[in-house]
Amino acid sequence: MTQAVDTYKRYESDFRELEQARANDPAWLRDLRDAAFVRFQELGFPVARKGNEPWKYTDVRPLAKEAFAYEAPASPAGVDPARLFPFDEGLARLAFVNGRFSAELSTAAPDGVTVMPLTEAIEKHGDLVRKHLAQYAAYDDEAFTALNTAFLADGAFVLAEGAVETPLHIVYVTTQDDVVTYPRALVVARPTSELSLIESYFSATDGDHFTCAVTEIALEDGAQVTHRRLLLENQEAYHVGITRAHLSRDANYRSFVYEAGGGLVRNDLNVLLDAEGAETDLKGLYVTAGTQHVDNYVNIDHAKPHGYSRLYYKGILDEKSQAVFGGMVLVRPGADKTDSHQEDKNLVLSHEAEVDSKPALMIYADDVKCGHGATAGALADDALFYMQSRGIDAERAMLFLVRGFASEILDSVTIEPLREWLEERTTQALPRFREET
Numbered sequence: 001m002t003q004a005v006d007t008y009k010r011y012e013s014d015f016r017e018l019e020q021a022r023a024n025d026p027a028w029l030r031d032l033r034d035a036a037f038v039r040f041q042e043l044g045f046p047v048a049r050k051g052n053e054p055w056k057y058t059d060v061r062p063l064a065k066e067a068f069a070y071e072a073p074a075s076p077a078g079v080d081p082a083r084l085f086p087f088d089e090g091l092a093r094l095a096f097v098n099g100r101f102s103a104e105l106s107t108a109a110p111d112g113v114t115v116m117p118l119t120e121a122i123e124k125h126g127d128l129v130r131k132h133l134a135q136y137a138a139y140d141d142e143a144f145t146a147l148n149t150a151f152l153a154d155g156a157f158v159l160a161e162g163a164v165e166t167p168l169h170i171v172y173v174t175t176q177d178d179v180v181t182y183p184r185a186l187v188v189a190r191p192t193s194e195l196s197l198i199e200s201y202f203s204a205t206d207g208d209h210f211t212c213a214v215t216e217i218a219l220e221d222g223a224q225v226t227h228r229r230l231l232l233e234n235q236e237a238y239h240v241g242i243t244r245a246h247l248s249r250d251a252n253y254r255s256f257v258y259e260a261g262g263g264l265v266r267n268d269l270n271v272l273l274d275a276e277g278a279e280t281d282l283k284g285l286y287v288t289a290g291t292q293h294v295d296n297y298v299n300i301d302h303a304k305p306h307g308y309s310r311l312y313y314k315g316i317l318d319e320k321s322q323a324v325f326g327g328m329v330l331v332r333p334g335a336d337k338t339d340s341h342q343e344d345k346n347l348v349l350s351h352e353a354e355v356d357s358k359p360a361l362m363i364y365a366d367d368v369k370c371g372h373g374a375t376a377g378a379l380a381d382d383a384l385f386y387m388q389s390r391g392i393d394a395e396r397a398m399l400f401l402v403r404g405f406a407s408e409i410l411d412s413v414t415i416e417p418l419r420e421w422l423e424e425r426t427t428q429a430l431p432r433f434r435e436e437t
Helices: 011-021 027-043 061-065 118-124 126-132 143-150 381-388 394-410 416-428
Strands: 092-097 100-102 113-117 156-160 168-174 184-189 194-203 210-219 224-232 238-247 252-259 264-273 279-288 293-302 308-317 322-331 339-348 354-363 369-377
Touching: 011 027, 011 143, 027 143, 092 113, 092 156, 113 118, 118 126, 118 156, 118 184, 126 184, 143 210, 143 238, 156 168, 156 194, 168 210, 184 194, 184 224, 194 210, 210 224, 210 252, 224 238, 224 264, 224 416, 238 252, 238 279, 252 264, 252 293, 264 279, 279 293, 279 322, 279 394, 293 308, 293 339, 308 322, 308 354, 308 394, 322 339, 322 369, 339 354, 354 369, 381 394, 394 416
Parallel strands: 092 168, 156 184, 168 194, 184 210, 194 224, 210 238, 224 252, 238 264, 252 279, 264 293, 279 308, 293 322, 308 339, 322 354, 339 369
Antiparallel strands: 092 100, 113 156
């Protein structure tokens, strides 16, 4: 259970102001926020250093000590899409600036999907929103989920009802220093629908800020969702992102997580395979340098028989950066015929970099096929020697090998402009290669 040593009273004034500003919201939503804030006050941030296994290798005390402003202007001034995210030309876009919906930066939704701010969805699709909102991202024992739910106001609502050909880009941009934002997204994929979703986070400032995000994705029978999550905020930023995906019969959820930004980052992903035939494929690439700290906490819950899951993350670490990978596959009683495998591989380029990798299996069913593995090491000397013996200098040989290591994950990105941009971003994120590229 998450432990805490403080109730963080300083958030209370912001919460009371939100309550007054949103006094006309439905009673069920106000009650939800109230309950979540009470629970956050009881939990506080998970700063305990003992008996706190989910946060064992990630110290959030620096974040807990910061005081961030809640209200920030939502003006898109200074946000240049062609510079920040040039890969999304031709995609549909739902944009938020400092946590608020930006109509100026958003574009029309493609056929087959309903896209709108969550505030509008509560008015137009109230029953559907109430049915799903906060049903998958529980806040009872998770302080950051409780905090986000307490400040649940604006956000993204996506309802896929058919085969959506154009990918949808939900983008969050922070333009102010010393602010906190609470991005919230609710995605509902109707039976047999197909959706490609990009969820990205950027900084248009060099100063510190805090992003506390929650995304809930409900896949109904036979639905297919490809979800790409890009964490590209500046190296002073704090980012805690919680993603919860709920899979019904024969649903297929594919996730791609890319992390090359943020000072302290936590990616908390949990996928529940809650019906027979559900499948999930989770891939991730994290690239760290300087004093960055990136923590991937990924859990797959096989609740029913005939489930299939694959989890494959890779990390590239340089300078004094740190990375954490915690992967858990749970196979519940009765979830027979489960087929699951997880793996985490790390390429460590510096003697001062550190990675803590802890994959795990908890199996309570018979007749299953499950496995896991984790590796960490430097570039192979023989590969470097081979390339140098053919006239390639040491730095360029290292660059080629790093690109090859990353390509196994990046090649899974089928949106070509995005894949090419991420390939360039990967080497640019490592200072030793910036002059090379």
